Amino acid sequence: MTEHSMTLNEDQLQLQKWIHDFAENSMRPIAEEWDEREEFPFPFVEEAAQIGLYGWEFMAEIMINDKTGLSTPVALEEMFWGDAGLGMAIMGTGLAAAGIAASGTKEQVMEWVPQCYGTADKIALGAFCASEPDAGSDVGGYRLRAKYDEATDEWVLNGTKAWITNGGIADVHVVVAVVDSELGSKGHASFIVPPGTKGISQGQKYKKHGIKASHTAEVVLDDCRIPGSCLLGGKEKLDERLARVREGKPGNSQAAMQTFEATRPAVAAQALGIARAAYEYSLEYAKERKAFGRAIIENQSIAFMLADMATEIEATRLLTWRAAQLGKSKGFKNAEGSMAKLKAGRVAVHSTERAIQILGGYGYTREYPVERWHRDAKIFDIFEGTEQIQQLVISRAISGIRIK
Numbered sequence: 001m002t003e004h005s006m007t008l009n010e011d012q013l014q015l016q017k018w019i020h021d022f023a024e025n026s027m028r029p030i031a032e033e034w035d036e037r038e039e040f041p042f043p044f045v046e047e048a049a050q051i052g053l054y055g056w057e058f059m060a061e062i063m064i065n066d067k068t069g070l071s072t073p074v075a076l077e078e079m080f081w082g083d084a085g086l087g088m089a090i091m092g093t094g095l096a097a098a099g100i101a102a103s104g105t106k107e108q109v110m111e112w113v114p115q116c117y118g119t120a121d122k123i124a125l126g127a128f129c130a131s132e133p134d135a136g137s138d139v140g141g142y143r144l145r146a147k148y149d150e151a152t153d154e155w156v157l158n159g160t161k162a163w164i165t166n167g168g169i170a171d172v173h174v175v176v177a178v179v180d181s182e183l184g185s186k187g188h189a190s191f192i193v194p195p196g197t198k199g200i201s202q203g204q205k206y207k208k209h210g211i212k213a214s215h216t217a218e219v220v221l222d223d224c225r226i227p228g229s230c231l232l233g234g235k236e237k238l239d240e241r242l243a244r245v246r247e248g249k250p251g252n253s254q255a256a257m258q259t260f261e262a263t264r265p266a267v268a269a270q271a272l273g274i275a276r277a278a279y280e281y282s283l284e285y286a287k288e289r290k291a292f293g294r295a296i297i298e299n300q301s302i303a304f305m306l307a308d309m310a311t312e313i314e315a316t317r318l319l320t321w322r323a324a325q326l327g328k329s330k331g332f333k334n335a336e337g338s339m340a341k342l343k344a345g346r347v348a349v350h351s352t353e354r355a356i357q358i359l360g361g362y363g364y365t366r367e368y369p370v371e372r373w374h375r376d377a378k379i380f381d382i383f384e385g386t387e388q389i390q391q392l393v394i395s396r397a398i399s400g401i402r403i404k
Contacts, residue, residue: 008070012145035372038208040215044213045090049120050116050120053090055117056097056116062138069326070324072265073317073320074269077317079273079276081273084211084373085211093116093170095127095128096116096128097272102189105234114361123371127168127173129173129176129219130176131164134161144158144161144221145177146175146178146179155225156223157175157226159177163206164216176190179238186245193226202221206365210219265341268302268345269344269375271341271347272320275313276313278348278351279310282309309351316344321343324337338390338397339394341390342391346381348378352377356371
């Protein structure tokens with residue numbers, strides 16, 4: 001495959017078909033049930049683990065071993081075409097793994113990423129804990145503190161994280177904490193909280209508008225002690241970085257931002273899957289539904305809505321694939337990852353809303369899946385950087401000016 005080619009290779013075409021079949025046969029039939037139950041679908045994730053779709057080997061295959069960058073968006077579009085809540089139940093652990101990969105040493109990655117997933121016979125979950133009750137996009141506003149206890153070579157964590165996928169039910173929590181409050185967002189570090197650690201608990205579980213099969217909750221850390229070895233990257237590297245920042249030299253990107261930068265094209269692909277599901281469903285409906293003696297698609301008002309949806313989805317896919325390729329080659333120039341996520345979130349919300357319009361009264365009922373897809377789509381304008389934060393990142397990139 002030539003650089004920046006948009007042609008999928010044979011392995012990617014097989015991957016696409018494999019996940020599409022799983023989405024159609026295993027996800028769609030149970031999607032409504034888990035949306036109603038609003039709890040983590042352990043039996044479903046166990047099924048995904050048995051076939052190799054949930055596990056660190058699968059994530060490594062599509063994210064690390066793929067040189068083209070396209071395997072991840074291809075896989076995620078199909079999975080979220082199946083169902084976003086169930087898809088997030090599979091993918092939520094990936095954020096923790098990405099957090100470990102972004103900040104950890106090779107040894108830490110080898111030790112902890114597999115523990116985030118467990119095995120096919122005994123699955124585990126990971127959670128990436130960044131946002132706080134008063135600080136989501138404002139990473140400089142984090143309050144959760146990590147203090148080093150030299151006598152015992154332990155870090156002591158205190159504070160609350162909010163909106164955490166798999167929060168409290170995860171086996172491995174990756175927690176972004178403030179180690180030097182005077183340095184703002186450059187005074188952060190990431191820590192592993194191992195399974196069974198005392199002092200970490202689930203706070204409130206959120207009742208959400210959409211992606212209800214994905215578990216989202218507060219995580220409370222109360223004098224939570226973890227071994228010194230659980231500081232991602234190690235203490236020597238942290239001390240060197242903090243010293244550089246104190247001297248006014250540039251430090252590395254803060255831990256949370258490194259993780260989000262890497263995952264934005266993947267999030268765009270998830271939103272794209274929802275948009276495509278809504279488009280395909282409403283297209284078929286419009287061909288079959290009769291009104292005034294003909295199929296409703298024969299009316300321009302309906303046909304033009306579908307034409308716009310198709311066009312926007314194609315444009316989104318091209319943006320997303322390009323961003324995924326640039327992310328792979330570390331070639332972002334104008335915040336293309338943010339562009340892809342911004343566009344995909346908007347298109348998912350618009351396409352699902354238009355799908356409801358095309359189905360009319362039926363679209364507004366729970367008998368048809370489009371209202372669920374609409375509820376699921378909205379989060380893509382909000383999490384991992386709101387629509388407005390993406391605009392801020394893009395405007396800074398294109399202008400070279402720190403827009404505020």
